[in-house]
Amino acid sequence: MDGRVIVVGGGVAGMSCAITLKKAGIEPLIIERSSQLGGNAANWHKLFPTFDSRENIVDPIVNTVAKLGIRVLYNEEVERINPKGVMLKNGRNYYADTVVVCTGYELFDARRKEEYGYGIYKNVFTTADIERMFNQNCVQTAQGTAPKRVAFLHCVGSRDEKVGNSYCSKVCCITGVKQAIEIKQMYPDCEIFNFYMDIRMFGPGYEELYKKAQVEHNIHFIRGRISEASPTIDNRIQIKAEDTLVGRPLKMTVDMFVLIIGMQAGANNKDFALCRGLKQAPNRFMEPLDPFWNNTASGCSNIFYAGAVTAPKNIGESINEGVAAAMKVIEKMSD
Ligand SMILES: Cc1cc2nc3c(=O)[nH]c(=O)nc-3n(C[C@H](O)[C@H](O)[C@H](O)COP(=O)(O)OP(=O)(O)OC[C@H]3O[C@@H](n4cnc5c(N)ncnc54)[C@H](O)[C@@H]3O)c2cc1C
Numbered sequence: 001m002d003g004r005v006i007v008v009g010g011g012v013a014g015m016s017c018a019i020t021l022k023k024a025g026i027e028p029l030i031i032e033r034s035s036q037l038g039g040n041a042a043n044w045h046k047l048f049p050t051f052d053s054r055e056n057i058v059d060p061i062v063n064t065v066a067k068l069g070i071r072v073l074y075n076e077e078v079e080r081i082n083p084k085g086v087m088l089k090n091g092r093n094y095y096a097d098t099v100v101v102c103t104g105y106e107l108f109d110a111r112r113k114e115e116y117g118y119g120i121y122k123n124v125f126t127t128a129d130i131e132r133m134f135n136q137n138c139v140q141t142a143q144g145t146a147p148k149r150v151a152f153l154h155c156v157g158s159r160d161e162k163v164g165n166s167y168c169s170k171v172c173c174i175t176g177v178k179q180a181i182e183i184k185q186m187y188p189d190c191e192i193f194n195f196y197m198d199i200r201m202f203g204p205g206y207e208e209l210y211k212k213a214q215v216e217h218n219i220h221f222i223r224g225r226i227s228e229a230s231p232t233i234d235n236r237i238q239i240k241a242e243d244t245l246v247g248r249p250l251k252m253t254v255d256m257f258v259l260i261i262g263m264q265a266g267a268n269n270k271d272f273a274l275c276r277g278l279k280q281a282p283n284r285f286m287e288p289l290d291p292f293w294n295n296t297a298s299g300c301s302n303i304f305y306a307g308a309v310t311a312p313k314n315i316g317e318s319i320n321e322g323v324a325a326a327m328k329v330i331e332k333m334s335d
């Protein structure tokens with residue numbers, strides 16, 4: 001088939017889109033701002049809800065891109081999108097008949113919630129830090145000791161009007177449950193407390209994992225807000241909270257305090273929306289043309305979306321949208 005297609009972003013959505021196009025006889029070009037494929041998912045050690053390793057899920061997609069000879073332009077950031085192609089940050093233009101935007105999301109910067117001390121106190125971490133520790137097989141305190149008590153805090157940077165993110169990031173409750181189970185498996189004597197506003201288990205197998213965390217792993221879930229965290233003299237973290245179920249204040253000292261950070265819209269979305277027909281939703285993710293029939297389409301007939309660029313999504317949903325967007329491109333080209 002004729003026509004040049006540019007896929008912006010080489011995460012799971014962009015890769016699955018490019019693979020589907022290539023198998024249909026279309027030559028896509030992936031433009032990726034980092035030096036590798038895989039996007040955010042390439043950083044996660046084991047994936048919810050199955051605990052499959054990244055090597056079994058994400059790496060085979062990366063290998064298929066290489067095996068099919070799909071062209072990838074690395075270390076180039078797309079700054080602007082237009083109906084004729086894309087403009088890179090260095091000002092160079094790449095022309096295309098169709099563009100599929102798969103630029104995903106960014107992690108919430110936990111330093112913005114100063115009251116929790118991330119980046120200030122040594123034993124405050126984010127869920128992304130914990131994945132890094134799992135990858136290095138060294139989940140431990142900053143002093144290098146095994147944790148005896150760990151607290152997780154849900155909804156950091158999501159459902160929070162003060163930081164301008166009033167939406168739910170959807171995947172972080174299950175991430176907190178998954179990590180709590182993994183730490184408990186590593187250190188069976190460690191006490192784990194998850195502080196939450198509500199628990200939102202949206203996907204198949206998620207609610208079951210949440211039950212398992214309580215019944216089989218004895219992980220404690222406390223409905224309550226943590227108002228502040230402060231260091232103790234021995235570098236532990238003291239947290240002050242309110243148990244909102246019993247209406248009582250609570251103080252607890254933990255060895256590790258883990259902030260369950262949410263997903264945030266990509267910083268580039270603002271510039272993407274300068275293209276006629278492309279629109280940012282009020283939550284700053286890109287807004288698809290229609291949430292039912294056209295959730296991979298934009299208001300511009302040759303620009304499509306796939307994956308977390310339009311909303312928080314899990315890996316399976318992002319892969320599916322990559323395929324769905326590719327099918328729309330194929331359909332359009334055969335018109
Ligand atoms: C802590 C955490 C743990 C998670 N664990 C799981 C899990 O266990 N299971 C699960 O199903 N989901 C998990 N998720 C969700 C998962 O990360 C997403 O579903 C997935 O990464 C979305 O893929 P994507 O391709 O849409 O976006 P991304 O992964 O964000 O990929 C986007 C790609 O586009 C590139 N890019 C961005 N902007 C530009 C630009 N302007 N120009 C060029 N390239 C650009 C980026 O470098 C990146 O490679 C987790 C999320 C978080 C926050």
Ligand code: SF4
Pocket residue numbers: 154155156158159167168169170171172173174198199200260262
């Ligand atoms: S998924 Fe859970 S932790 Fe994440 S924002 Fe929604 S309610 Fe909060």
